[in-house]
Amino acid sequence: MGAWDIGPFDNDTAADFAGDLDEAAPEQREALIRAVLGGGVGEFDDLDADDGCQIVAAAALVAAQCPGGTPISTAYGPDQPLPLFGPEIRRLALDALAGVLSEESELAELWEESDEGPAWRHELEQLRTVLSAALSVG
Numbered sequence: 724m725g726a727w728d729i730g731p732f733d734n735d736t737a738a739d740f741a742g743d744l745d746e747a748a749p750e751q752r753e754a755l756i757r758a759v760l761g762g763g764v765g766e767f768d769d770l771d772a773d774d775g776c777q778i779v780a781a782a783a784l785v786a787a788q789c790p791g792g793t794p795i796s797t798a799y800g801p802d803q804p805l806p807l808f809g810p811e812i813r814r815l816a817l818d819a820l821a822g823v824l825s826e827e828s829e830l831a832e833l834w835e836e837s838d839e840g841p842a843w844r845h846e847l848e849q850l851r852t853v854l855s856a857a858l859s860v861g
Contacts, residue, residue: 731783775830
């Protein structure tokens with residue numbers, strides 16, 4: 724895992740995903756995020772680390788637009804503007820994060836083997852809290 728910190732874009736796979744978003748036409752960016760998030764839902768038993776990294780990055784982008792969300796300010800995140808995400812994609816992000824945090828997730832397993840595992844899990848739980856709160860507000 725080419726990670727240098729616990730943030731959603733602090734790994735090679737997420738940084739590459741940000742580049743893909745920047746290269747996509749503006750009207751295709753939401754579809755890319757939906758595809759990444761949808762790929763993690765319901766397939767928790769076969770979620771590899773690269774898919775998990777992309778899901779975390781996509782969920783962070785969605786959460787950044789929610790009340791209480793943390794803006795993505797890293798140089799490794801996307802530079803181009805993203806569309807406004809609605810409740811449906813927030814729910815998708817929340818469900819996909821559950822897969823990343825599950826026992827069957829390769830990414831969670833890799834992080835749990837590191838000293839930074841608890842901090843990484845806390846970071847993802849914060850994303851889930853922001854997404855859940857935004858969904859409950861509407």
